[in-house]
Amino acid sequence: MKYLLTVSFVLFALAGSVLAQEKTAAELKNEGNDALRNKDYKAALELYEKALENWSAEEPVDEAMVYNMATCARRIENYDKAIKYYGMSEQQGFRGDISSYYIAYSLKKQDNEDEMEKVLVSAIEEYSSSKYLGHMKKMLVTYYLKKGSEPFNEASQILASAQNADPSQYDEINARANEAFAKAKPWFEKALEYDPDNESAKATLEEINKRLSE
Template sequence: MKYLATLSLVLLMSLGAIAQEESAAELKNQGNEALRAKNYKGALELFEKAIGAWGEEEMDAAMVYNAATSARKIKNYEKAEKYYNESKNLGYKADVSTYYIASSLKSMGKNEEMEKVLLAGIEEYGTSKYVSHMKKMLAGYYVKESNKLYQKGQETLNTRGEGNRDQWDAIKAKAKTVLDEASGLAKKAMEYDPTNKNAQAILTGIEGLLKS
């Protein structure tokens, strides 16, 4: 009797594991259907339930990637970053996942983290078509930061007036320090996006300011 009781317990545990696996697979399939129907919020909920119920077997990387995409579509960038990172670590569409990790970080205002991800991605996935997107995003970040400094340099130069003529050299030197930094960032932008018109405009503007 003891043997039969033990056997029954083992069978129940096995059936429970199978049911759990079927449940996770079913949730995944429902998530895929929701994703195809563009019900991104519902898809994310289903994929997360599937991930939570997945068990010990190797995680379905495509499902994790789809969870990330669903999160991105509803602008839940924190979860998008999380699941794209998991997708990348699982080796699924690592180049695309890297691009969207950076995009999610950008949307959350985590620009320094975004820069690191993009620099690493550009080096790691040199042959990927997504590298051009990474480069444009990185260039855009450098242009934005360059423009901030450009505006600051202009404001510094605008403090010159007839009443502080004796301070003009010091004011120009202070502005030049800031404008040189702005120039460096604009040039970095053009390294990654040589036709970037905003970077070109900033460099032209800086040149004119320093001549004045």
């Protein structure tokens, strides 16, 4: 009797497994939508990915689902998948502007700011009328200010060292400071290209030009 019960349980489990495997891509997608509405981003992404695996090669992949996959990946901080699916979304021509922005955002989270810059520069040019343009420019300008502040602060520290230096070292100290100022200058110029009214960039660039002209 125990053997029969065991066999029955195994058959029941197998039947359930078969039924689960018979779910269509559309059903899996809808379950993913439900999970997304409930903010269960991990489950939603898993369901969407199963739907994608079962998607008919004869039908175009649902654009909104791909975008949702990217959003779920970003929400659970899986930035590799976020970049992958936002890239797919952009290629499909679905919300390309915000997809590009979030690709840049994900690259920033991965400390890949060089690639982030390339994505943003390209997106700003391609989606010049996007309502997200301001967000793209802000991210890019913040990056430029950060990059420029590094050699600018270095130059300031070099100049500060002159207070305790021998007068015979002043020329050499000024030369090293000016070299650092010269490295900082292009970054602040780039920042002003995308944000001409940025007071911080304008003031810093003015200071740099003054130092370099002396």
